[in-house]
Amino acid sequence: MQRENLAIAFTPADSPASQMSEQVLVDRIRAGDSAAFDEVVRRHHERLIQFVYRVVNDPDDAADVAQETFIKAHRRFGEFRGHAGLFTWLYRIAYNESISLLRRRKLRSYLRLGSDGTVDQSWDPALSIDDDPTAEMESEQLQQQVEAAAAQLPPRQRAIFSMKHFEDMSHGDIARVLGRSEGAVRANYFHAVRKLRQYLSQTGLLDPQP
Amino acid sequence: MPNHLHPNHLHDDELIALASGEGEAPKHLKDCPRCALRFKEFERTLALTTTSMPQMEWNPLQSGGFMHQVRRGIELQSAPRPVPWWQPALGGAGLMLVVLLAFQAAVDQPALEQDSLLASESPDTIDFDEEGLSRILVDGSTGFEYGETVLNDEDDELLILIDAYLIDTATEDELMMSLGDLTEDGVGAAFDL
Structure with missing residues (x-):
């Protein structure tokens, strides 16, 4: 695939989408509006990354899992019924992805492929x-x-x-x-x-x- | 009656719920030093863990890169995947192989049946089997070379998949799926979080 085909245009943070309610965003995503999905990512990614970080205990993995969460959410958006809030649904995907990552980590440790199986203790807290x-x-x-x-x-x-x-x-x-x-x-x-x-x-x- | 069995004492779960802000503290909590102390411990536990739990450093400048990666991932997954030129050829070859094997098996079947008939008429064969069985049961020896392992089908499949994983021809997900199927197996249980 040609790399230039992947040119990505971001929706500016002060776009009309930033003012929309969650329900309107959901409706627009269902209608294929990519700007609405960008807005969902913009609104929720920081909280989601912090949540994943507390589960997987590694900053790089946390960012990767959060990223994969949004990509999966986009792919499966048709499955979102709206019974729970959008963020609850994102949390569910993020939690499952986190557990999947921890299983892979454990597997790598079992197969002795680099990881020593210990929990990464590399917290880098911002001290205030x-x-x-x-x-x-x-x-x-x-x-x-x-x-x-x-x-x-x-x-x-x-x-x-x-x-x-x-x-x-x-x-x-x-x-x-x-x-x-x-x-x-x-x-x-x-x-x-x-x-x-x-x-x-x-x-x-x-x-x-x- | 020992102090911890006192019927009015609050259970740990009740104390945790109260320390978490659920419900109202009963009068007993004010009157009972034991429950009050334990309640304070849970309260302090929650205070420490919620105020001192480290946060991941996240610079707002990182958000742009993060969103770019998400968008790129979405674009990549929605783009049609090109089919490698060799895939249809490989499919055809595989089909041909299956047909040939089926044909070979059909040709060999009468010969195998004849061999089986001859073997059942030979007392030597029976003696050999009994001897082999007693060797396994009494000596613990299987007759296999050192380092060889007797595997059942599931183990065999798993080891083949692990080999494939090690040389990068199988994905972790495929391997995990296989482990998930082996819930009764010790290896499967080891990965169950």
Whole structure:
């Protein structure tokens, strides 16, 4: 295929599409309006990338999975019925893609093809702290411990915790994303918090503050 | 009655739900130091994990590149894929091979039936089979060379696919699909997240 055939024209951020409601965008995407889909990507990609990052724990993989999520969403847009919100639907695809990536990662580790199977601990957090170097170090240590605690959780529990606390999603919405019952989601959430408490307790972070 | 079995004590799940902002705290929580302490621990757990959980750095300038990649992926998937010139020829050759094999099998069948008849009349053959079976059962020896493995069909297919994956002729998805079929298999279970 000729490369020049792939010339891509982006819709400017201040285009009419940026003012449209989600329902109008959905209708226009169904009618084949690529500018409307660009707008969906523009609106949701940052949140989606952060969500995937919390599940897969790697920035490059997070961007790749989010990208693949939007490409799949475009291909399968006919399957979107609108019962749940568009973002919930995108989350569902992103979650499935994340799990698929983790399985491939595990497989690579099993086949000894480069990956050593350990969780990539390359968080690169943006620190928003004072100039006090002690405070900076403490904050960094705290983040590392919280990150290590989160890494203890299985991917599904990480995803549930992330959706509940970072996306303010209800257990019902999370259940729709994961394709599980609300009760199962609640049980997984409680299990995740119990595990986090246990880990943080072992590291002394839950000791009474002086 | 031990303290943790006290009927009024709140269960961990109830404490977590309360710490997550669901429902109203019962009076017992104010009166019971044990439940209050545990509730505080869950509250602090949630406070720490939600405020100190690292975020992925994302510069708004990266958004342009991201959107470009998405659009390019969409364009690529909607473009018709050219069929390689050798594919129709390969299909024809494969069909021819199947026909030849079927023909060969039809020709060989009467000869095999005759061999089978002769073999059943020979006592030596029966002795050999029994000896071989007892060797496997008693000695644990299969008669195979060291390094050889006795495989069932599923294992065999999986190993062939892994070989194909290693030399890049099979995709990871194909391999994962095969592993997914082997849910009872230990290897399949190992990849089930």
